[in-house]
Amino acid sequence: MKDFGLRLENLREKHGYSKVDVSLKLGFTANVYGSYEREDRRPTLETIIKLADLYGVSLDYLIRGREYEPHKIHQPEYKKMQELLNIITEKGIHKPHFLQVENWSVLDKEDIWEIDNHFEWVVHKAKFRK
Template sequence: MMDHFNLRLENLREKSGYTKKEVSKMLGFSANVYGAYERGERRPSLETCCKLADLYNVSLDYLLRGKEYKKEETQTEESRLLEVVNLFRGKGFEEPYILQLEKWEKLSREDLQELTNHFNWVVYKAEQEISE
């Protein structure tokens, strides 16, 4: 059930910009407790898992199993948008310009088509670089 749990913890901590000691302190542990979770030497209690999920703003399903529980196999539009936001944040863009709704409201249909075309071109270019 908790395969790669320690790696998820490490990844979430790094994405959040915390040190192991900072997380231990935030959770009220001694300095090395959280590090033992990341090394796989200790397993947190359910209460601690809930605190970790809240700290990293993820579900318990994701924290424990590495995937979200879904009644349906298809993702909702909202969950796909959240993945895009998390992708930006994971690459260091906390408040990317592209996610500012007030800017999008000013654009015409033609502007949006132009952005779509440009995005498709950038993706194509990136795929070409990968295949080289």
């Protein structure tokens, strides 16, 4: 379960919970959840299922860090990406910098968090402009 603790930490922060919050939501003492994030302890399968439900993610994502892929390309995800590219092209951007995968490798968690928050703010602002 490579990077399991990091995935837990990212999901917890994304949902705005403290470690104590999650421990209590799962019915544990205050320090148990933190030991999962530090990877000092491994949760039971029952606990992993509860965590997946709490964060709204699949077991595959929580355990393996990626969704199960019986085929190389999932059609729904491909269609969504194609729709996004069509919107961007219609707006006159033909080589969007933010879609160049090699640029993402230099970003850390905080950089990506900042990008996500900025995008959310820009969308919010645009809704009120119209």
